[in-house]
Amino acid sequence: MNMLTFKVLPMKTFNIFFIIVLFVLVGCKDDKYIYEVNKVDILPNNADKNKEKTNEQYLNIVYANLYQKALSPDKLVDLSNVIQSIGDKQVAHEIIISKMMNDPDIKLPPLSEMKADPEKFIINTYKRFFVREPTQAEKAFFLNFIKSHPNITPEHIYFAFATSAEYDYY
Amino acid sequence: MKRRSFIKKMALATGGVLAAPYILPSGRLFATTNPPLAEHVVLVLFAGGVRQQESVQQRYLSDSQKLNIEGNIMYNMLEGDAPTLKVAYGTTLPGGQKGGQPISKVLPTSLQKQGTLFKELRFSKGSTGHYNGLATAVSGNYSVTQGLKQRPLHPTIFEYARRFGGLKATDTWFVGNGISGSIPLLNHSNYEGFGERYGANFIAPIVTFGAEKYIKGFKIYHPDDELDPIHKMQTFLNQSFRLQGSHLETLGNTEEERESIKDFIRKTFDRLDKQQIAFPPVTDNGDNITIGFATEVLKYFKPKLTVINLNDVDVCHGNFTTYLGALHRADHGVGHLWDVIQTQIPEMSGKTAMLIIPECGRNLDHNPITDENDWFAYDHSDQNSRRIFSMMVGPGIPSNLTIGSEGNPVGDSSDIIPTIAELLGFKNDVLSQGLIDPVAKSFFDQI
Numbered sequence: 001m002n003m004l005t006f007k008v009l010p011m012k013t014f015n016i017f018f019i020i021v022l023f024v025l026v027g028c029k030d031d032k033y034i035y036e037v038n039k040v041d042i043l044p045n046n047a048d049k050n051k052e053k054t055n056e057q058y059l060n061i062v063y064a065n066l067y068q069k070a071l072s073p074d075k076l077v078d079l080s081n082v083i084q085s086i087g088d089k090q091v092a093h094e095i096i097i098s099k100m101m102n103d104p105d106i107k108l109p110p111l112s113e114m115k116a117d118p119e120k121f122i123i124n125t126y127k128r129f130f131v132r133e134p135t136q137a138e139k140a141f142f143l144n145f146i147k148s149h150p151n152i153t154p155e156h157i158y159f160a161f162a163t164s165a166e167y168d169y170y
Numbered sequence: 171m172k173r174r175s176f177i178k179k180m181a182l183a184t185g186g187v188l189a190a191p192y193i194l195p196s197g198r199l200f201a202t203t204n205p206p207l208a209e210h211v212v213l214v215l216f217a218g219g220v221r222q223q224e225s226v227q228q229r230y231l232s233d234s235q236k237l238n239i240e241g242n243i244m245y246n247m248l249e250g251d252a253p254t255l256k257v258a259y260g261t262t263l264p265g266g267q268k269g270g271q272p273i274s275k276v277l278p279t280s281l282q283k284q285g286t287l288f289k290e291l292r293f294s295k296g297s298t299g300h301y302n303g304l305a306t307a308v309s310g311n312y313s314v315t316q317g318l319k320q321r322p323l324h325p326t327i328f329e330y331a332r333r334f335g336g337l338k339a340t341d342t343w344f345v346g347n348g349i350s351g352s353i354p355l356l357n358h359s360n361y362e363g364f365g366e367r368y369g370a371n372f373i374a375p376i377v378t379f380g381a382e383k384y385i386k387g388f389k390i391y392h393p394d395d396e397l398d399p400i401h402k403m404q405t406f407l408n409q410s411f412r413l414q415g416s417h418l419e420t421l422g423n424t425e426e427e428r429e430s431i432k433d434f435i436r437k438t439f440d441r442l443d444k445q446q447i448a449f450p451p452v453t454d455n456g457d458n459i460t461i462g463f464a465t466e467v468l469k470y471f472k473p474k475l476t477v478i479n480l481n482d483v484d485v486c487h488g489n490f491t492t493y494l495g496a497l498h499r500a501d502h503g504v505g506h507l508w509d510v511i512q513t514q515i516p517e518m519s520g521k522t523a524m525l526i527i528p529e530c531g532r533n534l535d536h537n538p539i540t541d542e543n544d545w546f547a548y549d550h551s552d553q554n555s556r557r558i559f560s561m562m563v564g565p566g567i568p569s570n571l572t573i574g575s576e577g578n579p580v581g582d583s584s585d586i587i588p589t590i591a592e593l594l595g596f597k598n599d600v601l602s603q604g605l606i607d608p609v610a611k612s613f614f615d616q617i
Contacts, residue, residue: 049411075384082381084349087357087372088339088421091431099388141406149399156396160403166411 049169055080057170058093062162065128066100068107090163097162101155109154118146121154129161206595207566208523212468212476212511213327213590214504215307217300218483219550220528224497226289226559227576231256234490234536235545243272243498246505247281247526247561258543259494261452268542269495273452276505281526285563286571288613291581293530295607298555300484301352303529303583308344308356308477310587310606318352322359324605327587328370329358331475332422334591334599339423340430341474342370345464347456347481349374356479358421361605366419370475371431375463376456378435379442386439388432401425434470441466448514450506455496457482461503465510472517474594478507486532490545508563523564523593527586531555558583560613566593568617584610 053061059079063071071079079096086092100106114121122142126134134142146152161167223233225244230253231237241253252272260272277284295312296302305316311324328342346353358369378385391397423431441447448469449462457480464478480500486493504526512519534554536546560581563569574580584607591597592612600606 078381079384081349081377082384084354085346085372085374085377085381086431086435087344087354087370088423088428088431090420091423091428094428095385095388095432095435098391099385102387102389138410142403145399145403145406151395152399156391156400157403159391160400160407164404164407164411166407169411 049166051170053168053170055083058168059083059096062097062167063100065162066097066106066108066158089168093163093168094159097159101159108158111153114146114154114157118143122146125157125161129158129164129167204592204595204597206593208564208593209521210472210474210476210518210523211590211593212478212507212522212524213307213586214507214524214526215304215477215479215529216500216504216526217304217479217529218481218496218500219298219300219486219530219532219555220483220497220558221486221532221548221554222290222557222559222576224494225528226287230494231545234548243494244501245275245280246277246501246508248287248501249280249282256543258491259498261454269491273498273502276451276502276509281504281508281524281561281563282572283570285524285561285567285569286573286613286617288560288573288581288616290574290576290579291558291560291583291585292579293556293558293583294609298530298550300481300529304353304356304479306583306607307527307529307586309359310584310600310610312584312607319355320352321355323361325359325361325364325368325603326356326370327477327590328475329361329364329368330587330591330596330600330603331594332368332370333364334596335474335594337474338427339369339371339421340427340471343467343471343473343476344370344372345460345467345476345478346372346374347376347460347479349377351481353479356477367422369421370477371421371423373463373467375438375466376459379438379463382439385435388436390432390436397429430471434467437470438463438466448506448510450503452499452502455482455499457496457500458503458506461507465507465514468511468518469515472515475590486548487537488539488547489541490536490547491541491543493547521565523562523567525560525562525586525589527560527583528558529583531557560586562589562613564593571617573613573617580616581613582607582609585613585616588612589614 056076059076060071082096083089083092109121119139122134122139126132126138223229226248228240228242228248228250230241230243231239237256239253239255242248242250243252243259245252257272258269260269262268263271293303296306296314301318302316305322306312308326309322309324313323316323328344331337331342344357354372354374357372358366391400447462448465450458453459453462460478460480467473468476480503482496483493483500485496508524511522530550532548532550532555533552536548539547541547587606588597588600588610589612591600592614597612
């Protein structure tokens with residue numbers, strides 16, 4: 001009996017001891033957290049615009065921006081042909097946009113709105129045309145420009161944005 | 171020694187400062203490598219595929235329709251009597267036979283008599299397709315892998331002229347008869363070292379001035395109160411975008427040149443309303459409308475290099491009668507163009523050389539299509555479609571001279587580029603680039 005007791009008890013003790021050691025070694029191991037930051041190249045917010053819009057993309061987008069409605073397919077074809085017929089695309093864009101500016105249906109913010117809150121106007125214009133916020137430098141430039149050019153109107157600013165290089169890219 | 175070295179360096183630096191403003195975009199100090207023969211060059215791409223038989227060979231219906239009637243239907247360009255039988259190429263008088271009234275001669279002396287005719291030359295390589303032919307004519311290289319919807323694979327004459335002749339963008343124009351068939355792509359290549367910044371301004375006037383609804387009456391901003399601030403804003407926006415290294419290649423029109431193009435378009439609409447455009451007397455097809463607008467480009471910009479593309483003879487695929495009429499009208503238009511240059515544009519009169527060349531020929535054998543006169547139509551794919559002609563007229567060009575014949579072809583389609591380069595004074599620059607066809611040489615070297 002004694003022999004039997006001697007044999008059983010140490011085994012139990014051993015098992016318990018083994019489990020405790022196992023818990024200590026595995027279950028209670030401290031986690032080591034290493035915090036890192038992914039490497040990100042710092043680029044300006046228009047840097048990813050590297051694809052030139054097709055004539056059709058440009059026309060659809062500019063029409064929607066200026067009229068707040070979609071361009072009809074027949075007008076799209078005709079206007080696209082006009083752009084193709086003039087070698088300097090910038091000239092073609094300027095002619096088309098300035099013709100649109102003569103149209104009473106065009107949706108431009110009133111001058112009073114621009115004068116009342118030029119910063120908001122600039123932010124909205126960047127968002128409308130460039131689909132992004134202006135940088136501080138850009139905001140500062142336009143605030144100063146509006147201030148120093150009292151005759152400037154939303155039409156002039158919209159014209160400049162709609163015929164700018166960034167607007168031709170996405 | 172130190173003093174001597176100092177003086178030497180100072181002399182070099184002073185020389186550099188003095189010379190720098192005169193260095194051309196090409197990097198050279200001087201614009202020309204040979205004395206120019208003309209101040210202006212007009213190249214007429216007499217295109218659409220022209221058979222030798224009905225043009226320089228003056229066989230009218232004898233070759234094509236097995237009717238024994240010969241004659242010259244291009245009498246502004248060529249010497250020779252017009253056909254008197256089965257006249258179907260002219261205009262239609264009320265109650266008269268269709269096409270039965272030949273168009274009156276514009277020029278008292280034919281261009282053949284005034285200049286040099288290369289009667290039989292070759293479109294020697296590649297397929298005899300329109301775009302391939304046109305790309306060869308403007309680049310001097312056959313580029314046998316040239317595809318449609320692709321800019322010429324080698325530099326165009328516009329790029330050579332602007333790079334080596336130091337011309338500004340509005341000094342070079344390509345006037346297209348339309349925008350189909352990749353025509354708007356011919357104003358420049360994308361070849362490294364050349365490309366868009368040396369390209370020509372392009373206009374397809376039938377399309378531009380046909381779009382009254384969309385652009386006529388476009389707003390003219392006040393130059394000081396409106397345009398100046400607009401330009402300042404554009405410059406800021408563009409510089410901000412350029413800072414990111416964006417690729418912004420353009421034709422290189424300056425702001426002033428862009429405004430001048432807009433002014434030209436606005437004034438041309440006005441002149442169109444007032445019926446002041448110098449259209450040819452007969453303007454019943456696209457080619458002659460194009461010619462009329464091209465004369466407006468010449469009058470306004472007085473370009474150093476203008477290329478005008480015609481295409482109406484391409485109707486020959488399906489209607490031989492209309493083809494004859496288009497050939498007759500293309501001749502009428504070319505005669506009118508030369509007349510306007512000499513009589514209505516003093517800045518170009520007597521100082522302009524004009525070259526004419528079809529982009530390819532047409533087949534020897536007809537296809538099965540017949541027209542209202544039961545005359546067969548012709549395509550362009552066989553050896554006969556490699557046969558073309560060319561002519562040039564203007565200062566420094568021998569008059570009343572014919573080079574080559576049916577049995578003795580002289581010249582190649584690719585010769586046009588070194589010829590224009592010689593006329594404008596930068597032939598050696600073009601040749602030294604090694605980008606034109608190896609057989610290409612100036613017409614002047616073949617006279």
